[in-house]
Amino acid sequence: MELKRIVLGVTGGVAAYKAAELARLLVKDGLDVQGVMSEAARHFVGAATFQAITGHPVFTDLWDERVDNGMAHIDLTRGADAILVAPAAADFLAKLVHGRADDLLSTLCLARDCPLLVAPAMNRRMWEAPATQRNIAQLAADGVTVLGPDSGEQACGEIGFGRMLEPFDLLDALEARFQPKRLTGLKVLITAGPTFEAIDAVRGITNPSSGKMGYAVARAAIEAGAEVTLISGRVCLAPPREARFLPVVSAQDMLQAVESVVDTADIFIAVAAVADYYVLNPSEQKIKKDAHILTLELAPNPDILASISARPKPPFCVGFAAESENLEEYAELKRRRKHLPLIVANDVKESVGSDTVRLILLDEAGHHVLEKADKRTQARKLVAHIAELYNTRYQ
Numbered sequence: 001m002e003l004k005r006i007v008l009g010v011t012g013g014v015a016a017y018k019a020a021e022l023a024r025l026l027v028k029d030g031l032d033v034q035g036v037m038s039e040a041a042r043h044f045v046g047a048a049t050f051q052a053i054t055g056h057p058v059f060t061d062l063w064d065e066r067v068d069n070g071m072a073h074i075d076l077t078r079g080a081d082a083i084l085v086a087p088a089a090a091d092f093l094a095k096l097v098h099g100r101a102d103d104l105l106s107t108l109c110l111a112r113d114c115p116l117l118v119a120p121a122m123n124r125r126m127w128e129a130p131a132t133q134r135n136i137a138q139l140a141a142d143g144v145t146v147l148g149p150d151s152g153e154q155a156c157g158e159i160g161f162g163r164m165l166e167p168f169d170l171l172d173a174l175e176a177r178f179q180p181k182r183l184t185g186l187k188v189l190i191t192a193g194p195t196f197e198a199i200d201a202v203r204g205i206t207n208p209s210s211g212k213m214g215y216a217v218a219r220a221a222i223e224a225g226a227e228v229t230l231i232s233g234r235v236c237l238a239p240p241r242e243a244r245f246l247p248v249v250s251a252q253d254m255l256q257a258v259e260s261v262v263d264t265a266d267i268f269i270a271v272a273a274v275a276d277y278y279v280l281n282p283s284e285q286k287i288k289k290d291a292h293i294l295t296l297e298l299a300p301n302p303d304i305l306a307s308i309s310a311r312p313k314p315p316f317c318v319g320f321a322a323e324s325e326n327l328e329e330y331a332e333l334k335r336r337r338k339h340l341p342l343i344v345a346n347d348v349k350e351s352v353g354s355d356t357v358r359l360i361l362l363d364e365a366g367h368h369v370l371e372k373a374d375k376r377t378q379a380r381k382l383v384a385h386i387a388e389l390y391n392t393r394y395q
């Protein structure tokens with residue numbers, strides 16, 4: 001489902017000032033945003049701020065005469081694809097649990113026929129209180145999506161859970177929740193990160209791949225409804241909770257892990273930066289320094305992607321080509337050599353370790369440029385493209 005219109009509810013809390021930034025991001029993202037504030041929220045931030053950002057009058061009162069038929073509690077959510085309450089104060093969450101409807105926002109939530117998302121924000125003791133925890137569990141059981149909270153420094157000076165997620169992360173979580181389920185029922189296998197080829201007990205050959213692109217692709221595939229297995233070299237990222245996660249070190253390990261699960265995969269996306277060579281006879285002990293020249297003997301690693309795509313019945317295989325020159329030409333050659341329906345080209349100088357990237361998708365039909373954007377956005381667009389190609393081929 002595409003998200004077009006949203007009611008942004010703001011309740012009383014210091015984080016209310018961040019809701020103004022959230023409103024700006026939502027509008028910038030192309031959404032029609034209707035602001036609704038609780039009475040308490042108006043002590044923290046002015047309605048005029050939301051009005052100016054969203055271009056709509058902001059409502060607080062159940063009996064507001066600006067709504068034509070006096071049915072503000074129904075009219076404001078008519079045609080809305082979601083209600084997002086950010087920040088959602090402890091008291092407001094308690095109200096939701098009990099179905100109370102004593103102000104406009106709580107009444108809108110009770111009378112809605114669209115999904116409700118809440119972003120709790122409160123002091124850590126209030127968050128940890130058994131009553132709040134019970135309320136959160138109940139809301140989740142009632143089908144409400146709870147976003148956050150985060151942990152960190154709080155306005156009261158304490159440190160702990162209760163901080164509202166940052167506006168950008170809320171926008172991202174909202175988008176994630178509404179991604180079309182293009183890959184439902186499909187198993188997607190993804191490799192990510194660098195490999196590490198041991199030289200001795202402590203040293204090795206690796207590369208600066210951060211794993212950010214591969215992990216973003218894994219996340220996007222999960223959002224699209226796929227069952228994801230993520231095989232990753234050593235990176236500093238937490239794998240998505242919903243993925244089956246297989247950590248590996250070397251290219252040989254990665255090949256073994258891929259072979260152990262690939263039979264059931266419908267789609268294989270090789271994002272990993274696999275070392276082309278490994279060290280023959282690595283030393284079991286740390287090599288001691290001396291005055292001699294040290295020579296390492298390197299042997300070529302197996303090409304994981306090429307070996308999978310050469311199988312008699314391969315999954316739908318997608319490769320990545322990081323190049324430093326002749327980007328499209330080299331990537332297309334790789335696509336043909338490895339017999340891939342799709343390869344994703346990117347400039348290694350811009351992309352490695354970075355949060356943003358420009359991608360060129362090369363397939364049988366030609367090339368499609370995804371202009372520079374953050375990796376999460378690019379991963380979603382890539383998943384949409386893969387789903388389209390996959391569905392044309394197999395359905």
Ligand code: C5P
Binds near residue numbers: 273320
């Ligand atoms: O290293 P190269 O540029 O050939 O990588 C292109 C694609 O092949 C990438 O998707 C990469 O993950 C995959 N690859 C692989 N095994 C290798 C080398 C590359 O799966 N040994």
